[in-house]
Amino acid sequence: xxxxxxxxRPVLRFIFLFLGxxxxxxxxxxxxxxxFVGPPVEPDGITRLVGQQTQSVIRAFGFGGDVAMISGxxxxxxxVDGIGVARLVEGCNAMSVMIxxxxxxxxxxxxxxxxxxxILAGMVLIYSVNILRVAFISIALAHFDTYRVLLHDIIFxxxxxxxxxxxxxxxxxxxxxxxxx
Numbered sequence: 001x002x003x004x005x006x007x008x009r010p011v012l013r014f015i016f017l018f019l020g021x022x023x024x025x026x027x028x029x030x031x032x033x034x035x036f037v038g039p040p041v042e043p044d045g046i047t048r049l050v051g052q053q054t055q056s057v058i059r060a061f062g063f064g065g066d067v068a069m070i071s072g073x074x075x076x077x078x079x080v081d082g083i084g085v086a087r088l089v090e091g092c093n094a095m096s097v098m099i100x101x102x103x104x105x106x107x108x109x110x111x112x113x114x115x116x117x118x119i120l121a122g123m124v125l126i127y128s129v130n131i132l133r134v135a136f137i138s139i140a141l142a143h144f145d146t147y148r149v150l151l152h153d154i155i156f157x158x159x160x161x162x163x164x165x166x167x168x169x170x171x172x173x174x175x176x177x178x179x180x181x
Contacts, residue, residue: 014107022103029095036074043074047093050131051076054088057135065138078134080142086152094130094160098123101164110175118174122167129163 005012036044043051051067058065058080066079067088076088102119109115137156141148 017109018103018107021106022099025099025102026096029099033090041072041074042069043076043088044090044093046095047076047088047090050093050134051078051088053131054078054134054138057131058138061135061139063139063142065135078138080138083142085138085141085145088134092130092134094126097130097160097164098126101126101167104168105171108171108175110178118171125167126160126164130160133159 033044036042042048048069055065055067055078058078064079064081067076068079069075070077070087073087074090077084078086078088101122105115105119105122133156137151140151144151
């Protein structure tokens, strides 16, 4: 039994570090969200910031963009050129994706400074890509509402998760390169 543990130690280490960091980060995020429960019902601060920045991006691309709180709900409404296209909810702020990203990087940690630097850079990139993703899906829905399910459920989630996958692969590539240097 001990021989099996030694043989699979790297795999077990990854699993425990990944699950442990994912659990801790998720608990911290849910603790943060708990401050936004109850009257008055409103979106959390990160979601509101995503909404404001999405509005700016939509306008920067030359469209009439408005993002505003929906009364009595923890959501923001998104309008493009006066057309209500979507609701921005807590799940659209990419925090759960960033937590998943961080847990993976922590499970393959290589030096405190390098790991924290990559996590911070990755989170900024994921956040930025998410703002662009929400803005583009909003613009697309205003002009191609027929493809709502395809855009919302397949293409745009695929973009953010595909981007995270590329960041993970780049991290692994960097680690392998250092190990062979």
